[in-house]
Amino acid sequence: MPTRPDTISAPVQIVALLVSSAHAFEGRPADGPRPGPEPVERDEVTVRAGLGLVGDRYFNQPAHRRAAVTLFAAESLDVLAQDLGLTAVPGPHLPRRNIVVRGFPVDELAAPRSGTGAVFGLDSGTGEVRFQAYRPAYPCAWMDVALAPGAFRALRGHGGVRCAPLDDGILRVGPATLTVMRSPAAGTTRPGGTGTSRTT
Numbered sequence: 001m002p003t004r005p006d007t008i009s010a011p012v013q014i015v016a017l018l019v020s021s022a023h024a025f026e027g028r029p030a031d032g033p034r035p036g037p038e039p040v041e042r043d044e045v046t047v048r049a050g051l052g053l054v055g056d057r058y059f060n061q062p063a064h065r066r067a068a069v070t071l072f073a074a075e076s077l078d079v080l081a082q083d084l085g086l087t088a089v090p091g092p093h094l095p096r097r098n099i100v101v102r103g104f105p106v107d108e109l110a111a112p113r114s115g116t117g118a119v120f121g122l123d124s125g126t127g128e129v130r131f132q133a134y135r136p137a138y139p140c141a142w143m144d145v146a147l148a149p150g151a152f153r154a155l156r157g158h159g160g161v162r163c164a165p166l167d168d169g170i171l172r173v174g175p176a177t178l179t180v181m182r183s184p185a186a187g188t189t190r191p192g193g194t195g196t197s198r199t200t
Contacts, residue, residue, distance in 0.1 A: 012103035016092035072097035072160035073106035124176040129169035
């Protein structure tokens with residue numbers, strides 16, 4: 001799609017999609033994640049404006065309208081593995097974020113404080129689906145169990161962003177384009193960037 005003068009577009013890869021009808025991170029982290037009733041990995045998801053991802057536990061939940069979909073940067077797992085000295089990068093589904101992309105500083109889309117973040121779109125070949133970003137998706141203590149000891153601290157500031165979908169559409173694993181229509185902090189979000197400096 002042609003780039004509008006007021007937008008920033010970047011080629012990305014959607015490396016993982018997740019839809020979960022049940023919450024796996026309940027109870028005590030020491031007890032481990034609760035097994036889900038069905039596999040959560042998806043090759044394709046259906047997005048509904050104002051509602052979320054069809055089949056997900058946060059779909060059409062009024063209390064989660066501004067947090068119905070979570071977006072996460074795969075690069076955060078690369079850095080996590082390096083910081084913690086892991087022998088392998090954790091799988092992209094393990095943080096339990098709905099959409100995992102590679103190639104864009106996702107965390108910079110979130111609102112810097114209160115209010116709204118960026119409006120952005122994802123097009124994986126079936127048409128652009130726009131989202132309104134809101135607050136960061138903060139990591140929780142479960143990350144030390146699901147990923148590796150120390151992951152909770154290491155992912156602070158790099159846990160992704162919570163969003164509300166603005167369009168109906170389809171997203172698929174594979175190459176895509178991410179387009180930012182409005183950034184919460186002009187000049188801070190750049191295609192292919194690495195985001196702000198890490199503090200762990």
